[in-house]
Amino acid sequence: MADAHAHLSAAVNTVLGTVPADSLGVVAIHEALLSVLPGAQYAYDITLDQAKIFDTLASKLRAFKAAGGGTVVDNTGMFHGRDLPLLESLARATGVNIIASTGMxxxxxxxxxFLTPQTNPPTPWPADKFADLLAQEITDGMVIPRLERRAPAGLVITEADAHGITPTEVSLFQGSARAALRTGVALSVRWGTDAHAELAHVLGEGLESNRVIVANLDRADAVAEGVPATVAAKGAYVALDHVGQNDGSYIDDAARVTLVTELIAAGHADRILLSSNAIGVAAGLTPVTLPYEFVLTEFVPALRAAGVSDADVQQILVDNPRDVLTVRGGKA
Amino acid sequence: MGKVNTVLGPVATETLGLIAFHEHIGYGMPGSELDSKWWKTPEQKYEETVPKLRAFHEYGGGTFVDATGICNGRDLDYYKSLSAKTGVHIVASTGFVGGDTALAHFAHASVEYLADQFIHEITVGIGNSGAKAGIIKVGVSRGGRMTDLDKRIYRAAARAAKLTGVAVMTHLAIDAEPAIEIFGEEGLPLDRVVFGHVDDGVNHDKSKDTWIASLGGRIGFDTFGYETELPDPPFWARPRKDRLDHFLRFIGEQGYLGQVLASADANCSPLGWPGVKGHTVNYIFEDLIPDLRAAGIDEATITTIFVDNPADFLTLHN
Structure with missing residues (x-):
């Protein structure tokens, strides 16, 4: 009964409201539209020219659509430049579905x-407070700071320190998982040094593995240890999300093609997600100027040349993101 | 005598009048803007703030120095409107309350970059408001010891102060040795720095106020009114008489009247915390000055504390 209801109302949260999950089309699931390093908005040498930002992003989104793209997920979270009126206007102007994320x-x-609150001692936030803050971005809508709430977030994102998850990040991971569990929205985690141990922090909260995306699994150290396959075997989604980025810390696209074919051969086609982590406009950080359609125009032909079937391509670019982004019945 | 940058432009030092040198229009930790439990409408913010500034003006207050640094909810266009509509001079600060209130962009930055940020805000303006900062805020992060980032901010502040002539105010005077060393290395005279919060309930016994003063530093007794006698005192509250006696000792037998500044560190309309009910900048007029008079302090001394000392301190020295 509950499952039938979930299927009938299968919907995804976009910045313009909920849309049927089947209407997303090809999804670029780990991308950034406007990405602002916290604090850069106050920097004397950085100007955020709203008109120029809109034009840049609109033309990138139109190119994505022209190449067959349907939906872009902005995975910058709630405190890294998320500009909801901008995202709403872009979605309306370009016809591309835009899904915004909550989380930090x-x-x-x-x-x-969150780190040194005005209490004595200044104890960092515990998991339940993060859970409340993030869940509210879904139940009541995403914040425009100190102004108003807009549409519900479509994804919770979080990230561990590159040198190893910190105690506060453990709280943040747990709180993010609780928010996902409570609201039915999926959770995407960027791992620091140990993908499985960090995944365990969120699964330990009772979140089902098929509601979790492990991002950055095309990092060379993860691939060397076979982590993409073991994460997929656990039932979580494996995001190979630096397609087109071929620097030293990630595997290159040729190795990505091999990895995808291996995961498909191992029966994990339904766990694979592909994206590029492009940054449309960056402030305070280095932009990643890849087009949002890079997976479609450059990587898919390479997959096909390696023998990946159309059905598998459809599964990876359309069905998998649809399934993970579909809001499930939350447990209030 | 000179000039001071206010949010509505430079003014002559002689026009400052009585100065509340360490106050907040509204302070919130970075990130608090994401938590809607604290949100206030603009109507509510003005309603909470304007009567306090108007009363300050009517009591004879002239200048309100806002000690809210970058990333803490500083809002220059709002300050400009408040100043214009109440007749109170408002001096805005550049800098940071402490390293732990500097967001990632600044936390990763070099001393040179931080100095450039401060210099820009003092000489060109803050954001696109056109308003120039009149003072630099620095401070010690929670935990009681200066962090590496705190030290970079102090060093950048020293360079910007030296170049532009504005003064530096600190949040906390604990662990002052590295601060004094940095100011010395950068060639900033210590009379261009006020070491603040020597009087609060948590840190007064760890703050070497007379030692800093003996080296020429200015000393801020600037948490007046945060008293344990309040119905719901904050953790940094202190018994009223203890603070007053500490202050009287410092300006009396210890002889540092010429280096003292006093203020209430109140929020007109707090941004990311509940604030302390009933505590306003007007504690200066309603409680502190009457307490000083009752203790036998004469009018000339009161003028020294609230007019002459802060005016000399705030005046651009270059």
């Missing part, structure tokens, strides 16, 4: 409000 991380990107 790593710890070094959090505000002092």
């Amino acid at each position: 991380g790593p710890e070094e990107n959090l505000g002092g409000y």
Whole structure:
């Protein structure tokens, strides 16, 4: 009964409201539209030219659509430049579905409000407070700081420190998992040094593995240890989300093609997600200027050349993101 | 005598009048803006703030120095409107309350970059408001010891102060040795720095106020009114008489009247915390000055504390 209801109302939260899950089309699931390092908005040497930002992003989104793309997920979270009126206007102007995310991380990107609160001693936030803050971004809508709430978030994101998850990030991971569990929205985690141990922090909260995306699994150290396959075997989604980025810390696209074919051969086609982590407009950080359609225009032909079937391509680019982004019945 | 940057432009030092040198229009930790439990409408913020500034003006207050640094909810266009509509001079600060209130972009930054940020805000303006900062805020992070980031901010502040002539105010005077060393290395005279919060309930016994003063530093007794006698005192509260006696000792037998500044560190309309009910900048007029008079302090001394000392301190020295 509950399952039938979930299927009938299968819907995804976009910045313009809920849409039927079947209407997403090809999804670029780990991308950034406007990405602002916390604090860069106050920097004397950075100007956020709203008109120029809109034009840049609109033309990138139109190119994505022209190449067959349907939906872009902005995975910058709630404190890294998320500009909801901008995203809403872009979605309306381009016809591309835009899904915005809630969440924060790593710890070094959090505000002092969460790390050194005005209490004695200044104990960092516990998991339940993060859970409440993040769940509210879904139940009541995403915040425009100190102004108003808009549409519900479509994804919870979080990230561990690259040198190893910190105690506060453990709280943040647990709180993010609780928010996902409570609201039925999926959770995407960027791992620091140990993908399985960090995944365990969120699964330990009772979140089902098929509601979790492990991001950055095309990192060379993860691939060397076979982590993508073992994460998929656990039932979580495996995001190979630096397609087109071929620097030293990630595997290159040729190795990505091999990895995808291996995961498919191992029966994990329904766990694979592909994206590029492009940054449309960056402030305070280095932009990643790949087009949002890079997976479609460059990587899919390479997959096909390696013998990946159309059905598998459809599964990876359309069905898997649809399934993970579909809001499930939350447990209030 | 000179000039001071206010949010509505530079003014002559002689026009400052009585100065509340360490106050907040509204302070919130970075990230608190994401938590809707604290949100207030603009109507509510003005309603909470304007009567306090108007009363300050009517009591004879001239200048309100806002000690809210970058990333803590500083809002220059709002300050400009408040100043214009109440007749109170408002001086805004650049800098940071402490390293733990500097967001990632600044936490990763070099001393040179931080100095450039401060210099820009003092000489060109803050954001696109056109308003120039009149003072630099620095401070010690929670935990009681200066962090590496705190030290970079102090060093950048020293360079910006030296170049622009504005003064530096600190949040906390604990662990002052590295601060004094940095100011010395950068060639900033200590009379261009006020070491603040020497009087609060948590840190007064760890703050070497007379030692800092003996080296030439200015000393801020600037948490007046945060008293344990309040119905719901904050953790940094202190018994009223203890603080007053500490202050009287410092300006009396210890002889540092010429280096003292006093303020209430109140929020007109707090942004990311509940604030302390009933505590306003007007504690200066309603409680502190009457207490000083009752203790036998004469009018000339009161003028020294609230007019002459802060005016000399705030005046651009370059």
